[in-house]
Amino acid sequence: MKEIEELQFVEDVRYFEEHTWVKQDGDAMLIGISDYAQDQLGEIIFVELPELDAEFDRGEQFGLVESVKTASELYMPVGGVVVAVNIELEDNPEEVNQQPFTKGWMIRIKVSDASELDALLDAEAYQKTLVD
Amino acid sequence: MKNFDVIVIGGGPGGYVAAVRASQLGFSTALVEKESLGGTCLNWGCIPTKSLLKNAEVANLLGKGRNFGFKFDNLELDYSVAHSRSRKVVMRQTKRVAFLIKNNNITLFEGTARFKSDTEIEIDPSGEVISGKSIIVAAGAKTRALPGAPYDGEAIINFRKALDLKELPKSALIIGAGPIGMEFATVWSRYGVKVTVVEMMDHVLPLEDEAISIEAFKQFKRNGIKIKTGAMVKAVSRTAEGADVTVSAGEDEEVISVEKVLVSIGFEPNTEELALENTGVTVTKGCIEVDEQMRTTSPSIYAIGDINGKMGLAHVASAQGMIAAETIAGKNTEPLVYHNIPRCTYAHPEIASVGLTEKQAQEQGYDVVTAECPFIANGKAMAMDDNTGFVKIVAEQKEKKILGVHLIGGHVTELIAGPTGMIHADLGFEKLAETVHAHPTISESIMEAAHKLCGHAVHI
Numbered sequence: 001m002k003e004i005e006e007l008q009f010v011e012d013v014r015y016f017e018e019h020t021w022v023k024q025d026g027d028a029m030l031i032g033i034s035d036y037a038q039d040q041l042g043e044i045i046f047v048e049l050p051e052l053d054a055e056f057d058r059g060e061q062f063g064l065v066e067s068v069k070t071a072s073e074l075y076m077p078v079g080g081v082v083v084a085v086n087i088e089l090e091d092n093p094e095e096v097n098q099q100p101f102t103k104g105w106m107i108r109i110k111v112s113d114a115s116e117l118d119a120l121l122d123a124e125a126y127q128k129t130l131v132d
Numbered sequence: 133m134k135n136f137d138v139i140v141i142g143g144g145p146g147g148y149v150a151a152v153r154a155s156q157l158g159f160s161t162a163l164v165e166k167e168s169l170g171g172t173c174l175n176w177g178c179i180p181t182k183s184l185l186k187n188a189e190v191a192n193l194l195g196k197g198r199n200f201g202f203k204f205d206n207l208e209l210d211y212s213v214a215h216s217r218s219r220k221v222v223m224r225q226t227k228r229v230a231f232l233i234k235n236n237n238i239t240l241f242e243g244t245a246r247f248k249s250d251t252e253i254e255i256d257p258s259g260e261v262i263s264g265k266s267i268i269v270a271a272g273a274k275t276r277a278l279p280g281a282p283y284d285g286e287a288i289i290n291f292r293k294a295l296d297l298k299e300l301p302k303s304a305l306i307i308g309a310g311p312i313g314m315e316f317a318t319v320w321s322r323y324g325v326k327v328t329v330v331e332m333m334d335h336v337l338p339l340e341d342e343a344i345s346i347e348a349f350k351q352f353k354r355n356g357i358k359i360k361t362g363a364m365v366k367a368v369s370r371t372a373e374g375a376d377v378t379v380s381a382g383e384d385e386e387v388i389s390v391e392k393v394l395v396s397i398g399f400e401p402n403t404e405e406l407a408l409e410n411t412g413v414t415v416t417k418g419c420i421e422v423d424e425q426m427r428t429t430s431p432s433i434y435a436i437g438d439i440n441g442k443m444g445l446a447h448v449a450s451a452q453g454m455i456a457a458e459t460i461a462g463k464n465t466e467p468l469v470y471h472n473i474p475r476c477t478y479a480h481p482e483i484a485s486v487g488l489t490e491k492q493a494q495e496q497g498y499d500v501v502t503a504e505c506p507f508i509a510n511g512k513a514m515a516m517d518d519n520t521g522f523v524k525i526v527a528e529q530k531e532k533k534i535l536g537v538h539l540i541g542g543h544v545t546e547l548i549a550g551p552t553g554m555i556h557a558d559l560g561f562e563k564l565a566e567t568v569h570a571h572p573t574i575s576e577s578i579m580e581a582a583h584k585l586c587g588h589a590v591h592i
Contacts, residue, residue: 043235045227046220066224068231093227 015126016077080109139264144171146437146449147270153457187214188322273399273438281368301391309336424467484548487536503584518542
């Protein structure tokens with residue numbers, strides 16, 4: 001596993017304490033997991049994603065990610081409705097390890113309440129939560 | 133030419149375990165796999181069938197509304213979802229094996245291996261030749277075809293095709309009432325297929341203790357599976373709907389018309405494609421001859437798993453893989469005692485056994501004593517609404533040794549590890565009776581059977 005200094009903390013996403021991120025994509029938002037999360041998990045074998053049109057609240061579990069050594073729940077950084085899932089991850093779950101912020105995106109949602117975005121952390125604040 | 137300390141041919145439960153162990157022991161290791169890592173077990177055997185059996189269990193439970201207090205209209209069972217879940221399970225496990233190979237620095241070659249000499253193999257289709265100081269052959273086995281009824285992949289199928297079906301036939305005839313045949317019979321009948329099983333021997337699961345086979349037959353029939361024992365398939369002819377199978381039992385002959393015929397009469401080793409004639413290996417009746425350390429008659433070649441014909445089970449292949457790798461490393465290894473290796477059938481009911489059957493024990497001249505404990509009185513079994521079956525212990529009086537433990541009932545495949553351990557550690561039935569088993573569990577019935585052998589059963 002990498003040291004904090006070696007991890008990526010991209011600036012163009014907002015982070016949730018449970019290691020998911022959200023970023024604007026057109027009129028919808030993409031959600032994935034952070035570089036820290038994929039590094040902790042190790043080689044990812046399987047990503048269980050929700051059905052289209054499923055609706056979740058902020059903080060609710062929307063999926064599961066399974067790696068060689070463990071499995072981890074995935075939590076919504078903001079509430080919303082699923083409008084797309086990354087089907088590439090079915091055959092190539094390792095995209096999450098390799099490009100957690102871009103090709104490793106997991107779900108695309110229509111946000112229910114935009115004000116929930118304010119409660120999210122920026123890169124620096126998220127990184128701080130990892131050190132404490 | 134790439135050189136390795138150890139080359140393993142075949143990435144199934146024998147091969148990948150041998151390769152990982154060899155790598156752990158410090159050898160530079162290569163693995164050659166022609167299809168999918170995990171081999172037959174992971175891709176087309178153990179794993180997908182267990183996944184389908186779970187789906188079949190759920191399907192069955194949904195029919196028990198009266199018992200469990202629920203009802204609904206219009207239950208629809210979608211077998212294609214069961215199929216796709218089984219393939220997802222397989223894929224996840226195959227990925228795990230791939231990571232094991234990668235993380236243990238094993239060099240993976242894709243293709244079919246053919247021996248050029250005792251230390252060199254050529255890989256098809258790349259044509260690359262690699263050499264190994266030691267080579268472990270773990271190339272597995274393929275299904276035997278029924279003479280006169282070649283597989284056509286449509287009406288006459290084997291287990292691989294059966295696992296590939298996204299839709300089930302309305303009717304099927306299964307040839308062979310061994311574990312594989314009965315597992316498919318269980319899945320298919322629970323999804324509404326009219327299943328008939330034809331078995332040549334006098335009992336279903338003919339290798340089990342006779343008491344087990346008799347109970348299994350009773351339960352399978354109760355679950356709606358038609359079974360004909362002591363019956364031979366005389367002819368199979370294709371029809372528009374599927375096939376007509378002529379079955380003869382003694383004097384009687386009948387023709388059974390079905391949509392699909394599943395042939396599950398056993399396996400034969402994959403010795404043909406390896407070009408073994410270029411080596412000093414001896415093949416007898418299709419199997420590669422090995423000693424207790426898995427050595428063949430060629431000093432640099434070992435053979436493990438189905439290909440040596442000792443015992444065609446995945447856990448045997450893995451155990452043999454460990455022995456081969458450790459022998460190459462110069463370690464002493466304990467020879468396997470094959471009859472003390474557990475074997476399981478995951479049909480409904482489940483069957484699990486280890487050690488000798490009563491008949492085998494008698495034939496071997498032991499002063500045999502047996503005890504049975506039925507699950508009908510077991511509290512946990514009753515609470516789970518699954519209390520058919522029993523425990524049978526085969527023992528001998530002189531030294532109070534446990535010779536065999538035979539189980540039939542719900543969840544028994546998870547119970548056989550305990551008795552296997554006791555037999556392996558040679559701990560006799562008095563020690564088994566003394567071992568406090570948790571209450572309430574089904575496993576208590578094993579302890580109770582042991583108490584019976586000691587002459588003081590409380591509950592039976």
